Amino acid sequence: MSDVAERVKKIIVDQLGVEEADVKDDSNFIDDLGADSLDTVELVMAFEEEFGLEIPDEEAEKITTVKIAIEHIQKALNG
């Protein structure tokens, strides 16, 4: 488990008010973790804040699961 993955999961727990055990790699924010469309926008903003990134809207729309979020952020950090 990378440091990025842990930080991503912590943000999801805080933002969506879910249990850590429920946040699995393949969890979909809307289908599995009870988020609505506004929650997902705010979630991406929280990722941007935590990792000092700018995630364009067209990229943000593709971030629908925990795994995709982690991969996207790792890629962006590695430039």
Add this chain to the structure above:
Amino acid sequence: MSHRIVVTGLGTVSPCGNRVDQTWDNIRNGRSGIATITKFDASTYTTQIAGEVKGFDPADFIDKKEIKKMDVFIHYALAATKEAMEDAKLTISEDFAEEVGVSIGVGIGGLPNIEYYAGVLKERGPSKITPFFIPMTISNMASGYVSIEFGAKGYNATTTSACSSANHSIGDAARIIERGDAKVMIVGGTESTICGMAIGGFGAMKALSRRNDSPETASRPYDQGRDGFVLAEGCGILILEEYEFAKARGAKMYGELVGYGFSSDAYHITSPTTDGPARAMKMALKDAKLDPSEVDYINAHGTSTPAGDINELKAIKLTLGEENAKKVSISSSKSMTGHLLGAAGGLEAVITLKAMQEGIVPPTINLESPDPECDLDVTPNHAKKREIKVAMSNSFGFGGTNATLVFRKI
């Protein structure tokens, strides 16, 4: 065709307590809820005092994840509505959900977050504005969240008329029941604007008391030393029900809402006329089919401003006639709570109905040297026992708007 309307539940969050019993106990005993501002650093403002709600934890009422999506005026509305619904022993079921409406008055709305996100926009740009900014700040969202939380599927809107928002909400909601469009209406007012924009804005109008060294005595309606109102926050909620509906389910009834009157001064944005409030009160009495001699108690608008307080007393004399006006008990509970703006009429309706239930007229505190023009019984400093069969509650707002409610004991 006209249906009777009764009040079956009360709820409040106020500077004098976070429930009805605690608030009423403090009001009855003349205890002020005004203190030095803690919500932000007000040390550079000419006014540094307010009626803040104390020890309120939204997590007691709202899912943790939802709390940050709402400005505080919505938190208060959800908390006070929960208390009022429990008090009314009312659970909304599918068979009448479409006949339950929500109309919670709000004077301003989510000003603290408007102020905060204006800073975010300026300093960090539009991409840093939360997607919840609009729904957390718009004024009808108190009604919106309450309808979602409690499953009310009928009317869903808000009234906004500055400091008379709650009275308009209650009166207009009664009309909705009267014409048969609802059986139950969740009504009142909620407000939470204690932030730099409000203290600064009202301060610039020279509308606020500057008695910073003595917060508890700052709100002093009818006293010669009054120097403006004290900004406060909170919420007052009533459950209004059509009489037969309430009776059929064995609901307790605090009183009947028998009269609603409204008027516009059509004169000035902030300076009042005497005729305007008098017309609202006369209309409310006419609606109630009551004689001016029958009014026992008036919960005054009485905000502790130099012009407004005496003007209202003159309007009362114009409405009731000199002789009746001398016999009526009047008080300003704002002397203890401060001024809750759009929520004022909601809290004051709660106080008026508790006064009626217990036969106790709450006091106007801090009345040390009455204004020579204060020639009516404003219940100085101590509550008094009096049977209250008919009570009136006034609210007036910027824009020259006036709204009066009349309640009668059942």
